[in-house]
Amino acid sequence: MKKILPCSVSYLFKYLLSGAVGGVLLALVIAVRFLNDKPDLEIWHTAELNEEYTAESKVATFADYLALEDRLFTQLDELVVTPKSNDPAKWADRYSNQSYADATSWESNWNRSFELIHEAPKCGVLLLHGLTDAPYSLRRLGQRLHAEGAYVVGLRIPGHGTAPAALTQTSWQDMAAAVRLAMRHLKSVVNEQPLHAVGYSHGGALSIRYALDCLADQSLPVLENMVLVSPEIGITSLAKFAIWQKRFSYLLGMAKLQWQIIAPEYDPYKYHSFPVNAAAVAYQLTILNCEELRKLEGDSRLMSFPRVLAFQSVVDTTVEMSALVRDFFGRLPEAGHELVFYDINRNSQVEPLLTQGKVPNLEPLISDPQRDYKLSVVRNESSATQSVAVYSYAPSLHESEVLTLGYGWPATVYSLSHVALPFHRDDPLYGAGPQKNPERIHLGAIAVRGEKGVFAIAAGDMLRQRWNPFYDYQEARIVEHLK
Numbered sequence: 001m002k003k004i005l006p007c008s009v010s011y012l013f014k015y016l017l018s019g020a021v022g023g024v025l026l027a028l029v030i031a032v033r034f035l036n037d038k039p040d041l042e043i044w045h046t047a048e049l050n051e052e053y054t055a056e057s058k059v060a061t062f063a064d065y066l067a068l069e070d071r072l073f074t075q076l077d078e079l080v081v082t083p084k085s086n087d088p089a090k091w092a093d094r095y096s097n098q099s100y101a102d103a104t105s106w107e108s109n110w111n112r113s114f115e116l117i118h119e120a121p122k123c124g125v126l127l128l129h130g131l132t133d134a135p136y137s138l139r140r141l142g143q144r145l146h147a148e149g150a151y152v153v154g155l156r157i158p159g160h161g162t163a164p165a166a167l168t169q170t171s172w173q174d175m176a177a178a179v180r181l182a183m184r185h186l187k188s189v190v191n192e193q194p195l196h197a198v199g200y201s202h203g204g205a206l207s208i209r210y211a212l213d214c215l216a217d218q219s220l221p222v223l224e225n226m227v228l229v230s231p232e233i234g235i236t237s238l239a240k241f242a243i244w245q246k247r248f249s250y251l252l253g254m255a256k257l258q259w260q261i262i263a264p265e266y267d268p269y270k271y272h273s274f275p276v277n278a279a280a281v282a283y284q285l286t287i288l289n290c291e292e293l294r295k296l297e298g299d300s301r302l303m304s305f306p307r308v309l310a311f312q313s314v315v316d317t318t319v320e321m322s323a324l325v326r327d328f329f330g331r332l333p334e335a336g337h338e339l340v341f342y343d344i345n346r347n348s349q350v351e352p353l354l355t356q357g358k359v360p361n362l363e364p365l366i367s368d369p370q371r372d373y374k375l376s377v378v379r380n381e382s383s384a385t386q387s388v389a390v391y392s393y394a395p396s397l398h399e400s401e402v403l404t405l406g407y408g409w410p411a412t413v414y415s416l417s418h419v420a421l422p423f424h425r426d427d428p429l430y431g432a433g434p435q436k437n438p439e440r441i442h443l444g445a446i447a448v449r450g451e452k453g454v455f456a457i458a459a460g461d462m463l464r465q466r467w468n469p470f471y472d473y474q475e476a477r478i479v480e481h482l483k
Helices: 004-036 061-079 135-147 164-168 172-190 201-216 235-252 274-295 300-304 319-331 459-463 472-481
Strands: 114-116 125-129 150-155 195-200 223-230 259-261 306-314 338-342 374-380 389-393 401-408
Touching: 061 172, 061 374, 114 338, 125 135, 125 172, 125 201, 135 150, 135 195, 135 472, 150 172, 164 274, 172 195, 172 201, 172 274, 201 223, 201 274, 201 300, 223 472, 235 401, 259 274, 259 389, 306 319, 306 472, 319 338
Parallel strands: 125 150, 125 195, 195 223, 223 306, 306 338, 338 374
Antiparallel strands: 114 150, 374 389, 389 401
């Protein structure tokens, strides 16, 4: 028996090891087959744009950043953009010159960083867009804040606004370094006036990163207020495997393995191809932020955290709503913070058609006596109407104050989405229409029907809500918050 047992253990170990190796090989075979079914990579997936800003760039000022950005876009024109084409297949290609999706045909190319200058500003506001996004997404809000007296900087975050290939190399450290550079610039032009940040999605994670850095580094300009729109606090745990997918791509020499999505690029201000490095960057940053907030919970330093106003749809397939509550607002001390949720359309003709279990129940949060922040919910006044009101609950209180907005859900919309919140109904790219300029693509106004599998844009993208019916309320609240 003494000899049999070690042999049995050895045999079992070899059996399990061979099974594990076999499993890995099978997974690789499946991955290769899956990748072979993906579209071929285009020049915008492979171009090396080495004029992009990194944390190691010899850039000391925001003027230097903009000069480097000029060289970057010149490089983009030289390596990626193609001349105007008579081929109909190129008419909606953002990298075909003078196509419907060419951002350079707009009055401003909103892929670029921008400044809205005031000689005597009341405050400084830094706008930070989302992952795969561009400064375009917050430009309308920036213009409103500028009209209210703010000096506004819309930062093009490194890796964005050019070609998806740029996001295969950029790190969150590069992005955070650019935010610090822009914030120091804002401080230099507004002097003693307050500084604020508005972060959309990944820009929200970068805003939080900056505020946490301020707690540890007193040389950084301090933020007074922060606005978060669909903030990236928590994302799917599957994103943690992105770094391994990236490593395997280099190990196996398989360029397609660096991409989760390879898609046509028809949007002038957003990438639709998605590299695994982007998922890895988002995961690393959110984990770091949440871990630091966990360590600081109960620490008096969090009383110095900027006063936060956040907007979030209760249904969002990009970020985790529960993480926003649990890992962010749940760890901030009571200091005038507010979380605004957009509920689904609960009209009796709509709600029964929605998938049960997909919509979070807000009642436990509303009635939570430990809630240290104001909670506001935008929802139907009743199931018999599309009209909405804002129901606001002070910290730890269950009774609400009610504000009737005087308008409500469009008849064809059952919820908002992650990408909808920053955009007005009249947005010339993502809004409801009608199309104002036939020479530019208007994605929100495209409503086509036909056989499945033929239209180049994925059906899920076409059905996703792209604009916010309650944008006017949201904008007014932001203006009020930043005064």
